[in-house]
Ligand SMILES: NC(=O)C1=CN([C@@H]2O[C@H](COP(=O)(O)OP(=O)(O)OC[C@H]3O[C@@H](n4cnc5c(N)ncnc54)[C@H](O)[C@@H]3O)[C@@H](O)[C@H]2O)C=CC1
């Protein structure tokens with residue numbers, strides 16, 4: 001069905017998207033086509049973390065000069081686009097992902113494009129406290145501290161609902177708590193900002209994806225509570241959430257299989273996608289810059305759809 005291909009809303013705006021041609025999907029009944037891959041692997045990689053040895057001075061006077069960011073789920077999709085936005089604005093970026101082979105290849109490409117010494121790849125599953133912690137420590141050791149965390153890694157698999165909760169919600173909580181240890185101004189950190197990738201499904205129900213919806217509502221609630229917690233505590237850390245609508249990524253393929261026992265609602269999901277439209281990863285990722293740099297933004301939920309961006313206001317229950 002054509003809806004799962006690129007739409008008129010989508011343009012090839014940068015190299016990131018050129019490297020990530022959208023995968024067509026025979027939705028609602030079938031399987032997706034294989035996606036394009038990046039260039040061949042570098043066999044010289046030996047450890048789970050790697051970074052180039054020299055740094056560039058190209059970044060002077062950029063909005064994020066001198067800042068270090070950590071992005072989870074950085075190898076593909078929205079996380080990869082966020083990584084590029086951060087690099088384009090002068091930050092150094094630690095890319096965390098379970099996909100080691102493509103992560104290393106991506107890091108090599110980013111090194112060529114944005115300058116040496118700007119990136120670090122760490123194989124880390126956000127379900128693993130040990131791996132996540134080691135990646136933060138390697139980042140601090142390599143770049144001298146952490147200023148920005150994008151808790152972005154996520155999956156859509158209603159069949160594997162416990163794993164979905166473990167990655168989408170528990171992974172965000174784990175990353176946030178680890179970042180607070182590193183960034184907390186009351187504990188010698190330099191403060192900073194956390195951006196949690198939720199979803200439009202964190203603001204309203206996606207009926208075919210009840211567990212995914214629950215995790216994303218959880219991310220929105222956790223973000224708002226931690227933002228208020230941090231402000232009240234004087235930690236110097238802001239926490240915001242990005243809530244994209246439908247975005248053409250790998251996660252947006254093979255939808256009937258991902259819906260599992262709810263696959264009979266695939267047609268209804270198609271109708272919602274047709275109604276709301278889709279956006280590109282770069283259209284989503286560009287919005288992190290405002291959430292990162294605007295120091296008045298804390299506890300915000302920013303909805304991004306083909307209609308544009310909208311800061312969500314929540315009802316007061318007091
Ligand atoms: N694609 C969409 O329509 C939307 C996606 N989102 C959210 O955006 C985030 C990113 O999604 P996409 O870019 O679409 O997905 P994607 O599937 O294109 O990319 C996800 C990346 O996360 C990595 N990853 C998966 N599990 C991981 C784990 N346990 N630990 C570390 N890395 C892991 C993957 O290897 C991959 O590089 C997710 O949280 C998703 O829920 C939100 C709204 C819409």
Ligand SMILES: CCCCCC(=O)CC\C=C/C=C/C=C/[C@@H](O)[C@@H](O)CCCC(=O)O
Pocket residue numbers: 156198199200201203204205206209244245246247251252255269275
């Ligand atoms: C099935 C693919 C899921 C892709 C992963 C996502 O996170 C995409 C989420 C995108 C949109 C979610 C929309 C949820 C909307 C509901 O709250 C609905 O109530 C909104 C109805 C709006 C309308 O009909 O105008």
